[in-house]
Amino acid sequence: MDFNTIIQILDSSVRLMTPLLLACLAGLYSERAGVFDIGLEGKMLMAAFTAATVAALTGNVWLGLCAGILGSLMLSLIHGLASITFRGNQLISGVAINFLASGLTVLLGQKIFGLGGRTPNLTPGAELQAITTPFHDWLSGIFGPDMAATLTTMPRFTEIRLPFAEALRDVPVIGPIYAELISGHSILVYVAFLCVPATWWLLNRTRFGLRLRAVGENPASVDTAGVSVTRLRFAAVAICGVLCGLAGAYLATGLAAGFVKDMTAGRGFIALAALIFAKWRPWGALGATFLFGLLEAVANRYPNLELGPITIPSMFMNALPYILTVIILAGFVGRAIPPRAGGEPYVKER
Amino acid sequence: MSADKTQQGGPDSAPQSVPSAIQLVGISKAFGPVQANKDINLTVPKGTIHGIIGENGAGKSTLMSILYGFYKPDSGEIRINGTPIQITDSMAAIRAGIGMVFQHFKLVRNFTVLENIILGAEDGPMLRPSLARARTRLRELAEEYELQVDPDETIDELSVGHQQRVEILKALYRQADILILDEPTGVLTPAEADHLFRILNGLRDEGKTIILITHKLREIMEITDNVSVMRRGEMVASVKTAETTPEELAELMVGRKVLLEVDKTPAQPGKPILEVRELRMIDADKVERIRSVSFDIRAGEVVGIAGVSGNGQTQLLEILGGFPEKGAKISGEVLMNGQPLDLTGRKSDAATRRQRGIGHVPEDRQDEGLIMDFAAWENVSFGYHNAPEYSKGIFIDRAAIRADAEGKIQRFDVRPPNPDLAARNFSGGNQQKIVVAREVERNPDLLLIGQPTRGVDIGAIEFIHKRIVELRDAGKAVLLVSVELDEIMSLSDRVLVMFDGMIMGERDPETTTAGELGLLMAGVTDTENTSPAEGITPAHNHPADHPDEPTATPEDRV
Numbered sequence: 065m066d067f068n069t070i071i072q073i074l075d076s077s078v079r080l081m082t083p084l085l086l087a088c089l090a091g092l093y094s095e096r097a098g099v100f101d102i103g104l105e106g107k108m109l110m111a112a113f114t115a116a117t118v119a120a121l122t123g124n125v126w127l128g129l130c131a132g133i134l135g136s137l138m139l140s141l142i143h144g145l146a147s148i149t150f151r152g153n154q155l156i157s158g159v160a161i162n163f164l165a166s167g168l169t170v171l172l173g174q175k176i177f178g179l180g181g182r183t184p185n186l187t188p189g190a191e192l193q194a195i196t197t198p199f200h201d202w203l204s205g206i207f208g209p210d211m212a213a214t215l216t217t218m219p220r221f222t223e224i225r226l227p228f229a230e231a232l233r234d235v236p237v238i239g240p241i242y243a244e245l246i247s248g249h250s251i252l253v254y255v256a257f258l259c260v261p262a263t264w265w266l267l268n269r270t271r272f273g274l275r276l277r278a279v280g281e282n283p284a285s286v287d288t289a290g291v292s293v294t295r296l297r298f299a300a301v302a303i304c305g306v307l308c309g310l311a312g313a314y315l316a317t318g319l320a321a322g323f324v325k326d327m328t329a330g331r332g333f334i335a336l337a338a339l340i341f342a343k344w345r346p347w348g349a350l351g352a353t354f355l356f357g358l359l360e361a362v363a364n365r366y367p368n369l370e371l372g373p374i375t376i377p378s379m380f381m382n383a384l385p386y387i388l389t390v391i392i393l394a395g396f397v398g399r400a401i402p403p404r405a406g407g408e409p410y411v412k413e414r
Numbered sequence: 415m416s417a418d419k420t421q422q423g424g425p426d427s428a429p430q431s432v433p434s435a436i437q438l439v440g441i442s443k444a445f446g447p448v449q450a451n452k453d454i455n456l457t458v459p460k461g462t463i464h465g466i467i468g469e470n471g472a473g474k475s476t477l478m479s480i481l482y483g484f485y486k487p488d489s490g491e492i493r494i495n496g497t498p499i500q501i502t503d504s505m506a507a508i509r510a511g512i513g514m515v516f517q518h519f520k521l522v523r524n525f526t527v528l529e530n531i532i533l534g535a536e537d538g539p540m541l542r543p544s545l546a547r548a549r550t551r552l553r554e555l556a557e558e559y560e561l562q563v564d565p566d567e568t569i570d571e572l573s574v575g576h577q578q579r580v581e582i583l584k585a586l587y588r589q590a591d592i593l594i595l596d597e598p599t600g601v602l603t604p605a606e607a608d609h610l611f612r613i614l615n616g617l618r619d620e621g622k623t624i625i626l627i628t629h630k631l632r633e634i635m636e637i638t639d640n641v642s643v644m645r646r647g648e649m650v651a652s653v654k655t656a657e658t659t660p661e662e663l664a665e666l667m668v669g670r671k672v673l674l675e676v677d678k679t680p681a682q683p684g685k686p687i688l689e690v691r692e693l694r695m696i697d698a699d700k701v702e703r704i705r706s707v708s709f710d711i712r713a714g715e716v717v718g719i720a721g722v723s724g725n726g727q728t729q730l731l732e733i734l735g736g737f738p739e740k741g742a743k744i745s746g747e748v749l750m751n752g753q754p755l756d757l758t759g760r761k762s763d764a765a766t767r768r769q770r771g772i773g774h775v776p777e778d779r780q781d782e783g784l785i786m787d788f789a790a791w792e793n794v795s796f797g798y799h800n801a802p803e804y805s806k807g808i809f810i811d812r813a814a815i816r817a818d819a820e821g822k823i824q825r826f827d828v829r830p831p832n833p834d835l836a837a838r839n840f841s842g843g844n845q846q847k848i849v850v851a852r853e854v855e856r857n858p859d860l861l862l863i864g865q866p867t868r869g870v871d872i873g874a875i876e877f878i879h880k881r882i883v884e885l886r887d888a889g890k891a892v893l894l895v896s897v898e899l900d901e902i903m904s905l906s907d908r909v910l911v912m913f914d915g916m917i918m919g920e921r922d923p924e925t926t927t928a929g930e931l932g933l934l935m936a937g938v939t940d941t942e943n944t945s946p947a948e949g950i951t952p953a954h955n956h957p958a959d960h961p962d963e964p965t966a967t968p969e970d971r972v
Contacts, residue, residue, distance in 0.1 A: 272539070274529060277522075281522045285522050285533060286533065
């Protein structure tokens with residue numbers, strides 16, 4: 065395995081871990097505030113669908129991103145209403161959201177595009193142009209034709225070339241790392257990685273973070289301090305929705321070019337496992353999701369891994385992330401203490 | 415000891431020269447059919463320590479929760495420093511200068527002391543300046559009031575006493591002028607309690623107003639300036655502490671009801687059924703709940719245990735009934751019919767106790783005596799559901815249980831006589847009849863019966879009392895625990911008085927008086943068995959040089 069292969073695998077890991085990282089951080093906000101959320105999967109799926117749909121209809125990935133966030137937020141609101149306002153069971157609400165998203169996306173997709181639940185491929189083409197023409201005209205009325213053309217011919221997130229990437233490419237070691245690994249990802253990848261220190265800072269250095277952590281540990285302490293438990297938890301659930309929206313939008317408009325049925329493929333659950341592995345900490349989330357991304361990248365790269373006389377079948381390689389999930393959830397990887405008030409609706413008492 | 419003082423409470427009874435920090439006028443609060451607070455009037459002068467005393471469930475905590483914005487009163491007015499205000503939530507209470515130290519601390523366990531103190535009282539969106547200011551302020555407060563605590567330790571690492579200090583500091587940091595403490599000494603060691611009282615005295619000297627909620631008479635006598643007594647949701651008296659006595663307070667707390675005469679002949683005690691030897695129990699919080707208790711109950715007698723609730727009676731019943739609270743350490747010896755009972759391990763459970771001939775009517779019938787959503791006929795078999803007469807092979811014999819239930823309902827006059835009705839839908843008295851029927855009709859050698867008539871109407875009280883006497887006359891032993899002094903006096907053949915986990919003395923109900931029992935219930939040393947009483951012994955007279963010794967023996971305390 066030469067250096068370039070390693071770089072390529074790592075590069076692929078970074079792409080693959082991004083939706084997991086975003087979803088994992090989403091879960092982190094929600095669960096640190098005491099609201100367990102197994103509906104990450106459903107929210108990502110809904111976001112992927114709404115993002116791809118709007119991007120396909122308008123030809124504009126930014127509108128798609130907004131739609132993705134809105135779609136996910138809508139489900140977050142349902143989860144918040146069920147589990148905070150009405151003090152319902154958070155697991156059941158999460159399961160319901162997953163089913164709702166799984167069914168609704170395919171149903172709406174079929175209704176809108178008639179492609180069996182898929183959305184059209186998000187590459188600039190004739191099919192897309194026809195749909196986006198009115199939008200293009202509207203935009204050029206505001207921004208002028210050049211700007212409108214740029215905006216409407218970007219139906220999915222493209223790779224960003226960081227400055228000097230080409231110039232540095234030939235420098236040994238650093239060159240490929242910078243040009244391949246660091247440069248050349250879509251904007252959402254950078255957003256996801258920036259979310260890690262941002263989350264750490266928000267949780268540990270701000271008033272909001274202090275209260276958020278407190279409400280997940282002992283809501284009564286927040287309540288008796290005169291701070292609204294409900295408002296805090298809703299804020300956390302909303303942040304969770306936004307991050308899931310980013311994750312889903314990235315899946316459908318960054319990693320892939322369009323939505324297909326159940327395209328999240330359990331990533332929401334893997335993110336939950338990573339969250340436990342990360343012991344509900346932002347930097348831990350980075351490490352844990354990287355591990356999952358790496359496994360997925362290796363499986364993609366070596367479908368049939370040959371280790372001397374034994375060939376490991378591709379099915380096993382593809383199952384690796386899921387196997388790791390089971391191992392983590394079974395508690396083999398250290399003892400993780402969840403937020404103390406997690407999963408418990410808050411009921412005022414003396 | 416005059417009962418006339420009972421009704422003299424109210425806003426006018428406190429001195430008017432000092433402006434009052436708190437004035438409650440006609441506060442009422444009901445939870446469904448339960449009137450938790452009924453037309454409460456209370457005046458607390460500025461710069462005093464005001465005790466509110468009453469039994470569990472008397473409505474003290476509800477009243478304080480209203481003052482802290484947890485509940486909205488159905489009617490009435492709250493005035494703070496003379497101004498009427500609406501306390502809609504805790505924030506409003508904090509703004510009005512009220513700080514509350516709850517019985518169960520509201521602290522985030524994995525936060526540092528500093529983080530807990532600023533939570534909800536931060537100076538701005540960034541934490542750093544708030545933490546720095548809190549650190550300085552904490553140092554000042556610590557020096558001022560003997561409230562030393564390491565600001566960087568997490569709550570998990572602190573002792574219970576220190577956790578309580580953090581709660582007090584939280585209130586002071588929010589510039590509370592009025593501090594409410596709900597049962598503050600319940601979880602403290604005697605040395606910690608003494609320290610707390612020093613802190614409270616210091617706070618009062620600084621002009622703070624303190625409300626101390628407790629059911630421990632000695633604390634009231636030791637530290638308060640004024641005291642109000644609550645009973646069954648009503649404020650029955652407000653007096654100056656210096657002008658009252660523990661026995662008077664005890665009597666006010668327990669209340670004097672119409673004396674219910676029980677028709678019974680003198681007991682003819684036989685051989686000992688239950689022998690308890692040096693029973694001790696230390697609960698999970700390391701508080702010693704039962705301190706070396708020894709007594710006998712013989713066949714054919716009713717032994718009553720009197721005492722203000724919360725003095726170890728509940729724990730005693732739970733141990734004998736086979737379901738002590740989790741994490742408790744129990745030692746000592748208990749013999750049943752001469753054979754030892756397991757106090758720990760697998761054979762110490764309630765089922766084994768029942769096999770050994772111990773019936774148990776628990777104090778809390780709704781949580782421990784019945785399953786409220788199950789039908790009466792099902793409840794009749796609980797605890798004995800494995801008995802052969804209720805079984806058909808591995809199946810339960812529903813028909814047999816139903817028939818038995820119908821018989822019990824008829825014999826105990828349970829109304830309505832419908833075995834299919836859920837326990838929840840019977841009145842309190844009829845629920846109790848179901849429990850008593852279940853336990854009494856098994857004909858146990860020993861019946862444990864806690865608060866047999868709490869929340870039970872007069873007719874059912876008479877009926878239950880009669881059944882208890884019948885059981886006794888059949889040569890069985892009965893252990894009666896009740897906070898109703900009259901019930902104890904009229905039903906028991908011997909009365910033991912429990913205080914602070916100890917048995918303070920034994921009295922013959924024929925010759926003793928309520929006043930004498932009240933004195934014992936207040937923890938005043940038994941005048942018969944020990945040296946002459948030297949007035950009231952303080953609440954915690956442990957030598958302060960045993961600070962980490964929560965398990966002092968009774969000898970240390972007398």
